[in-house]
Amino acid sequence: MSNLILVIWTIIKIMMVMVPLLLSVAWLPYAERKIIGYMQIRIGPNRVGPRGWLQPIADAMKLMFKEITVPASANKVLFLLSPVLCIAAALGAWAVIPFSDALVLSNCNVGLLYVLAISSMGVYGIIIAGWASNSKYSFLGSMRSTAQMVAYEISMGFALVGVVVGAGSLNLGSIVHAQQGGLFHWFWFPMLPLLVIYFISAVAETNRAPFDVTEGESEIVAGFHLEYSGMSFAVFFLAEYANMILVSMLASLLFLGGWLSPFEGVPILGEPSIFWLLLKVSFFLLLYLWFRATFPRYRYDQIMRLGWKVFIPITIAWLLLIGALVVTGWAWWNV
């Protein structure tokens, strides 16, 4: 009996994470269209509902009622499996994300490792999608995605190792706690290069502009999801946006002190709150959109060069520095 209650309670908790997440995933494209719209001196969606607020619902309806076409020469099983793989990885990682001291689905001791492991699974979905579609464009897209993922997973991993060394823990909650003590105790300050590299790598990991060569709209049309339509496409789409929110969340937790307030010590304003966390996540999401509106797209070999020849050496060097600070006891944030 108690087992049943546990299961039900767990499902309810999962729902409490998933429903707001999926809602924000649905409205993030709307925000993207609106914000990029304003950056590009146009209005963006404004027909469905007041100021276009119901646009995501209209989009969802359209995608749901569209036929899912499977190319004749595609591998049917893998073709339909790959979007599932993508979304599973994108949502699965949320299990260990803490929203505040108490609000966490699973307070796992190796939370960060789990996130890294799960989120790198997502690339299999992309690779399989490109291969199963049996189209040259899709295949090129998935090849690019694989190479890019390998390169940036490393620099991203190294950047996070810096955080782990600094905090002395793999538990996301403890990492946030390690940053207590005000704005300059947050890890963004001692580890600024790591933050920059982490976020750029994260943009590359999620295949967003200017690293969107796997989709490469003007070169390989839509890359790995070229042959997908209707809901199967929508699932890729959702996974992409869920991943965006995930890496923004991670960046805020690991570098910007999660739910800690920037005004620590000030009454009321200084209280840690989920509000701060959401604000920080929104900031990173805004950066995503801003990048997209500003930058041209990298070429595939230039991305590789940036990842292997620039980011990895910098992260390793900074890692050594952080390690030295921690070992010598000069790490002022560890009080």
Next chain:
Amino acid sequence: MNRLGLAERLRNHFEGVYTACVQDREQFILTVPSERLLEVAQQLRDEPDLRFDMLVDLCGVDYLTYGEGSWQGERFAVVYQLLSLAHNERVRVKVFVEGDPPIVDSVVDLWESSNWYEREVFDLYGILFEGHPDLRRILTDYGFVGHPLRKDFPVSGHVEMRYDAQRGRVVYQPVSIEPREHPPRVIRRDNRYEGKDLGGRR
């Protein structure tokens, strides 16, 4: 710069080669027999006082119905528009050809820009270019029959396309539309232009 006019230079170089060398409305037109084309072209490009280093355009002309049939001479012409960047001059070389199929030497070794132009002339006029590396059709459809810019090719063409529902694909069939001409072609001699110097009349 005290040098000879282009007309004199052309005459000096090609005396006895060309069949005509005229100056008309400030343009120089050099007509050469097709067998001497390559030799003339080579000189036009390489002689230091000519240096026509750019082939701007190459096109065909079909004189079949010229002046309502008053044309005497070969039916086809290939026209080369040459430009000299060094001397800022233009010259037009015309080669008249006859035959079935008409054949002209390709100038692709002298001016690479002629590659596609010659393909186009082949496509639209059916003039063959000897020595061209890749003489395929270029503008018309894959599997097109005929040479559409010849004067005996009707404007409406010979075939049209439609979707055949029974066979489930697009098929060709003979054209169903009537050719019509509007306005009718007329040649009127305008006495204002007879025997006058046409340059710069206001």
Next chain:
Amino acid sequence: MAEIRNYTLNFGPQHPAAHGVLRLILEMDGEVVQRADPHIGLLHRGTEKLAERRAFNQNIGYLTRMDYVSMVANEHPYVLAVERLLGIEPPLRAQYIRVMFDEISRILNHLFFLGTHGLDLGAMTMFLYTFREREDLFDCYEAVSGARMHTHYYRPGGVYRDLPDQMPQHQLSPWTSQKDIDRLNANRGGSLLDFLWDFTERFPACVDEYETLLTENRIWKQRTVGIAVVSPERAVQLGFTGAMLRGSGVEWDLRKKQPYAVYDRLDFDIPVGINGDCYDRYLVRVEELRQSNRIIRQCIDWLRRNPGPVMVDDRKVAPPTREAMKQDMESLIHHFKLFSEGYSVPEGEIYVAVEHPKGEMGVYLISDGANKPYRFRTRTAGFAHLAAMNELVRGHMLSDVVSVVGTIDIVFGEIDR
């Protein structure tokens, strides 16, 4: 052991970066292009054949639709050719108007180039920024000819009508408030020239805005510097003209070298590149935007001070006014003959070239004395540029194909004709 061989990739004709209907057969070794074979003709409309069946004035409409990005500039070589065959010269004011509209279409064309080139390389915002300015210039087209794109405005002997004294106004609609209307109409109070003057005041700042987004952008430079390098010798050999030739460092602009219309009376500079890569060609075109702006200002200035006729006073070529037609028998006859049969052009042949925004656009006209051209041939710049596609992309990556397609600024209306 499986045999490793190159594969072919069908790029277009339905492809986001195909700029219309380019079909490229790419032979690829991984991501590297070994050979490119452009297949064109999917937009072939047989303009040259059709033009042989139409009276001289009716053909202007075909010309406008050649390069549908710089519309009115296409008409220029044709009307010049007909004028030279007829031996007439348009009034000076008409020539100034033509130059002004040529430069407007140069800006239109280069803005389109900038926008689509940016879009192809992922800088989506450029596209929307440049189209904002294009919109104003379309309004100029519309004010003067009634059509936003295919103007049919130049005529042998001048231009269709004089510049209007009033700009069309935005009207109130259920979707726009009075405030928006007032804002949109703010610079439309005066004549076309006032509106255009206002545009030229704003425009240099807009160009600066484009440049801040692209010129010093590292990604933009990585995508364009050193891509598709053409040496000056090769550029001449391949028949490049316009910005493609100037980008390679060859100082050649027909507006300066073989001036037509009133270009010899205007003050402007010709930008020239150094390395002959995509980036230089981009810079050349951006600078041409500024120079065109300068030319337009000079034209506006002259046009404001010098009113006068815009069409030759020759009833065999130019139609009579409506008033004259209603009172005067001869005018009515002229009108009828002109619009039913057209005018006969003396026997002869002519090649006229102008500096079209994309390069040299030439019209080769043979008349046998009839009211229709015997042979009508257009030399368009894009054809020669696209012919060099194979050479430009060989050894580059697939993404660079997109840069090259952008940099040669192709529009299929003029390539396929």
